[in-house]
């Protein structure tokens with residue numbers, strides 16, 4: 175559906191460029207990268223050269239200028255077509271961690287981080303979730319206490335994507351009293367004293383590094399504060415909308431891989447004297463997959479277009495994230511059934527995507543939390 179009316183000719187050209195890059199430089203390697211638990215750092219530089227980190231970042235730092243949510247969706251969907259969600263998760267951790275730096279950072283911090291991030295030489299991570307909980311962001315426990323020209327940061331963050339290789343972590347900290355009005359955002363260089371990290375092994379997204387971060391009285395210069403003290407919560411919430419859109423696009427891409435794999439298999443394989451695709455049960459499964467993918471993608475594109483018009487469809491983005499994880503779940507399940515035993519073999523994209531469903535249904539705001547947010551926004 176790349177001929178959607180929301181896309182310009184430039185969008186189409188950009189999609190083709192990303193698709194070719196993914197087919198040539200990513201897809202052939204994803205199985206090895208996933209088994210190895212990581213992809214080469216060089217991939218950041220290749221993606222930076224193509225401008226893949228530039229959406230929404232000002233030209234003065236090397237970005238593409240004005241924000242374009244449709245472009246963000248194109249990149250996330252096309253990279254997900256490689257069939258390993260860990261690539262997009264790690265490669266684009268910059269998109270969830272660097273926008274607050276551009277929005278609220280001092281000129282010095284922006285100049286220190288953004289140009290290198292856009293070329294792929296600097297990697298940023300977002301540190302919100304803590305061992306004590308991720309959904310209830312307003313109750314986070316990591317503290318940052320001002321002493322002279324520094325903040326002293328103490329606490330832990332966990333499940334942090336690119337946590338092991340990040341050069342900077344955009345970190346949610348408590349600088350004030352309880353609740354959302356005591357939360358600030360601090361960019362923490364990975365070189366500060368007292369900072370350490372350990373890797374987490376996971377069900378899926380194997381080639382995306384995920385870490386627990388430990389802050390043991392880390393002295394962080396006060397100029398790394400984003401905006402003013404205790405004003406971090408709205409920035410975090412606004413940032414989630416783009417993260418969720420990116421996740422939605424990744425899920426649409428993954429669901430599409432499941433459909434493509436299942437369709438090719440169903441056309442090729444014969445059981446009981448006819449192609450799998452000629453059995454009505456299998457035909458219906460394929461149509462259900464195609465139907466839900468088309469509906470989810472169309473909704474995502476509409477939301478991206480609305481965001482480009484200056485609207486803030488918070489409830490709808492939350493609902494669409496639920497729609498996307500249910501779509502991915504359905505497609506992973508039905509593709510696995512259609513492939514039969516072959517879907518259970520390591521290295522098959524359907525096997526990999528099947529293991530990646532849950533992180534999408536939980537990360538960046540779980541299905542339960544998304545429904546709750548939508549209910550509040552809709553005044554239910």
Ligand SMILES: Cc1cc2nc3c(=O)[nH]c(=O)nc-3n(C[C@H](O)[C@H](O)[C@H](O)COP(=O)(O)OP(=O)(O)OC[C@H]3O[C@@H](n4cnc5c(N)ncnc54)[C@H](O)[C@@H]3O)c2cc1C
Pocket residue numbers: 299300301302303304306307308309310332333334335336376379384533536537538539540541542543546
């Ligand atoms: C691979 C991976 C990568 C991640 N990357 C990052 C990252 O880069 N940065 C980052 O900050 N975080 C990251 N996360 C964390 C992720 O965002 C959290 O896991 C998620 O927000 C849920 O938080 P939690 O795991 O602490 O679950 P909890 O908040 O403890 O919730 C547990 C369960 O209870 C449900 N629940 C909670 N409250 C309610 C309620 N009020 N009503 C109904 N149900 C409720 C939740 O939906 C969930 O199913 C990542 C997670 C994973 C698995």
